[in-house]
Every structure is written in C-alpha cells, then in structure tokens.
Amino acid sequence: MWIDRIVELQPGARLVAVKNVSLAEEHLHDHFAADAAHGESALPVMPASLIIEGMAQTAGILVGHTGRFKEKVILAKINKAELSRDAGPGMTLRYTATMERFDPMGASTTGLVELLDHARGGSFGEIGRIDLMFSHIDQNMAGVEFPEHNFVFSESFRTLLRTGGIEAHF
Amino acid sequence: MTRDEVYDKVRNVLVDALSVDEDEVAPDARLTSDLGAESIDFLDIVFKLEQTFGFKIAQGELFPENVAQDPRYVKDGRVTSEGVAALKDRMPHADFSAWEKNPEITKVGEIFTVDAVVKFVERKLSATAAAH
Numbered sequence: 357m358w359i360d361r362i363v364e365l366q367p368g369a370r371l372v373a374v375k376n377v378s379l380a381e382e383h384l385h386d387h388f389a390a391d392a393a394h395g396e397s398a399l400p401v402m403p404a405s406l407i408i409e410g411m412a413q414t415a416g417i418l419v420g421h422t423g424r425f426k427e428k429v430i431l432a433k434i435n436k437a438e439l440s441r442d443a444g445p446g447m448t449l450r451y452t453a454t455m456e457r458f459d460p461m462g463a464s465t466t467g468l469v470e471l472l473d474h475a476r477g478g479s480f481g482e483i484g485r486i487d488l489m490f491s492h493i494d495q496n497m498a499g500v501e502f503p504e505h506n507f508v509f510s511e512s513f514r515t516l517l518r519t520g521g522i523e524a525h526f
Numbered sequence: 527m528t529r530d531e532v533y534d535k536v537r538n539v540l541v542d543a544l545s546v547d548e549d550e551v552a553p554d555a556r557l558t559s560d561l562g563a564e565s566i567d568f569l570d571i572v573f574k575l576e577q578t579f580g581f582k583i584a585q586g587e588l589f590p591e592n593v594a595q596d597p598r599y600v601k602d603g604r605v606t607s608e609g610v611a612a613l614k615d616r617m618p619h620a621d622f623s624a625w626e627k628n629p630e631i632t633k634v635g636e637i638f639t640v641d642a643v644v645k646f647v648e649r650k651l652s653a654t655a656a657a658h
Contacts, residue, residue, distance in 0.1 A: 432566035435543075457573045460585060462566070464573050491566055 357512045358410040359451065362417065362520030371418035372452045373516075375410050377402050379445040401442040407449065407469060408437050411486040415453035415465040417516070419490045420509055422458050425526035428508045432462065432491035439484035441471060448472040450480050462491040527651060529644070536644050539574040543567055551640055558635035571643070581650050588646055589638060590616045594631050605629040613637075619646035 364372035377384075384400040412431045420429045443449050452468040466487045470480035494502060506526055517524045537551045544561050557563040563571070568589045576583055585591070590613060593599050599609030610626055613634075620642040625633060 433570060435570070457576070459569075459573075461569050464570070489566055489570055491569070496565065496569075 357413065357516060358406055359413050359516065362414075362516055362522060363450075365418075365421065365520065365522055368422045368455060368458070370452065370454050371414055371421070372450065373410070373414040373417075373520075375449040375451070377443050377445055377447050377449065384445060401444050402449070404437070404439050407439060407443065407484075408434060408486055410449060411451050411453065411467045411469065412488060413513075414451040415467055415488050416490060416508075417513065418453050418455060418465065419458065419463040420513075421517075421522070421524065422455065422463070423492070425506055425509055425524055427492040428494055428502060428506055429463075429490050430493050430508065431488060433489035435464070435487040435489060437484070437486045439469065441483040443471055443483070446474055448474065448480075456487075460492065461495050462489060464489045529648065532647050532651070533644050535578050536575075536640065536647060539571060539578055540640065540643070543570045543574055553639070553641040553644070555640045556636055557638040557640070557643075561640075563638075575643075575647065579647060579651065581654055583650070586616070588643070593634070600631050603631055605631055605634065617642070619643075619649055 359373040359375050362371065362373045364370070379400060383403065383406070385398075387401060387403050388399045390396060390398040416429050416431065420427070423429070448471070450470040450472065452470070453465045454467070456464045456466055464487070467485060468482060469484040469486060471483045472478075472480045493500075509526065514524070533553075537548060540546065540551050540557075540561065541548055544557075544563055544567055546561050550561060555561055557567075557571075572583050572588055575588070593605070593609060593613060596609070599606055599612060605613070610622065610629055613620075614622055617637070620637045621639070622637055625636045
C-alpha cells in the first residue's frame with residue numbers, strides 16, 4: 357500500500373491519509389542511486405508516480421466508501437498532477453482527497469498533497485495537487501463481465517479501513 | 527447565453543478534459559478521432575459540462591450507451607435502420623447525415639462532434655429556461 361493510515365473520513369466528501377517515507381523502502385535506494393562515474397551521491401526521494409498512487413488509493417477509498425464498496429473502483433484518468441517539492445526519508449506526506457462528482461458511472465476527485473519535514477518541525481505545507489477520475493468498471497465496460505467479489509478492495513484496503521476506525525462491510 | 531458564449535464555454539471544457547489546443551476544437555471536430563477522446567473522457571466531459579452550465583445530465587443523455595450491445599440495433603457490424611432511428615431519437619443534437627450513409631458501428635463515434643455538444647448544451651439551457 358502507498359498510504360499508511362487513514363486519519364479522517366467525512367463520508368461522501370473527504371478522506372485524509374498519511375504516508376511516512378522511509379529509507380527502509382527499497383525503491384528509494386534506486387531512486388536515485390549514487391553514480392560514482394559522475395561523482396554524484398545518492399538522492400533518495402519518493403517517486404512522483406508513487407505519490408500519485410498514494411492519492412489514488414486515498415481518493416479511491418473515498419469513492420469506494422461512498423458507493424458502500426458495491427462498485428469496483430478503478431483509476432481511469434489523471435486530470436492534473438503537480439508537485440513542487442521532493443519527499444525524502446523521514447518526511448510525512450498527507451493526502452486530502454475531496455469528492456467533486458459521484459455518479460453511477462464513476463467519480464471525480466480533487467486532491468491536496470502536503471509534506472511535513474520532521475527535521476524542520478512546524479506543520480504540513482502544500483507541495484502539490486492531484487485531481488483524478490475513477491470508473492465504476494461494471495457500469496462502463498459494456499458487455500465485459502467481472503467476478504462478483506470486489507477484487508479492487510483487497511485485504512490491505514480492509515486493514516487500512518480497520519486501523520482507521522472505519523466500519524465497512526463488503 | 528448566446529451561441530458564441532456557449533461555444534466558448536464548451537471549448538474550454540474540451541480543452542481542459544482532452545488536453546487539446548483551443549484551435550483544434552473546431553465545430554466539426556470529432557471528439558474521438560480528431561480530439562483523441564477515450565471512454566472515460568466522455569464522463570469527464572459530462573461532469574465538466576454540469577459544473578460549467580449548472581444543469582444535470584442523466585446517464586446516456588449526451589452520449590447514448592449500450593447501442594452496440596443491442597442485437598436489434600446492430601447486425602453484421604452495421605447499425606440497423608431501427609438502431610439509427612433510436613440514436614436519432616436519443617441524440618437530436620447530433621448530425622447523422624454523413625455517418626448514416628454507411629452506418630458502421632465502429633464509426634458511430636463520428637457523430638460526436640464539437641457542434642453536437644454545443645447544440646446539446648443549447649437545448650438543455652432552453653429546456654431549463656422553459657421550466658422556470
């Protein structure tokens with residue numbers, strides 16, 4: 357999972373989750389690894405694509421919860437993704453997803469990405485915006501049949517909901 | 527709202543939803559083959575039109591669904607006369623004259639032009655005004 361904990365839910369409206377960036381995550385060792393040939397030392401930063409995935413999971417849970425997890429919610433479009441600062445080990449990302457539209461076919465969300473650099477103290481500061489669209493695939497993939505069980509919201513999602521104190525039956 | 531005002535707003539919606547340049551959004555531009563719209567973009571366009579013009583668009587109202595899956599409407603890859611009539615009934619805002627000469631189901635996207643969206647919005651706005 358690319359979020360660690362759900363910290364706030366306003367059903368149908370807003371979901372907030374946090375992600376602690378850690379040097380224990382192996383991908384940070386390669387992103388970016390030291391390059392001795394060019395005299396460059398390692399620069400471990402969270403890949404922007406995984407920040408987008410973190411927002412997609414945050415917003416996806418909001419959309420899924422709004423539809424009582426009856427629908428299979430798939431990320432279908434990134435309307436906007438702007439990030440102005442890197443997130444490195446020992447920092448905390450906070451994703452706030454807000455519902456813009458929800459309809460039987462799908463949903464659109466806007467998202468705020470904030471960063472807390474523990475070394476500097478203070479509070480979370482905005483580092484970007486990520487706006488997304490989700491499709492309810494059973495409603496859109498005309499003629500294509502999917503398994504009845506909701507394979508999108510796996511055990512890991514259930515764990516996040518449980519640790520976030522959110523009751524969900526699906 | 528004048529037609530030019532509607533057109534400007536529709537153009538902004540399409541530029542935003544499809545990441546195209548303003549000058550690509552000509553009245554006869556087709557949403558799929560000219561402007562690169564994919565299925566999720568149609569939902570995006572519906573959401574953005576609702577937000578821009580303040581009306582609600584019912585599912586399938588702007589872009590009819592499930593025509594291709596209905597055996598009455600499609601035979602041997604072509605839309606039947608019954609199917610063409612159903613489409614015309616559901617899409618009075620679209621111009622079928624070019625497509626219906628050879629109504630292949632794979633080319634049905636040709637009728638979704640910028641002009642069709644503008645006409646749809648105009649009809650919705652006048653219906654909303656009449657209701658008040």
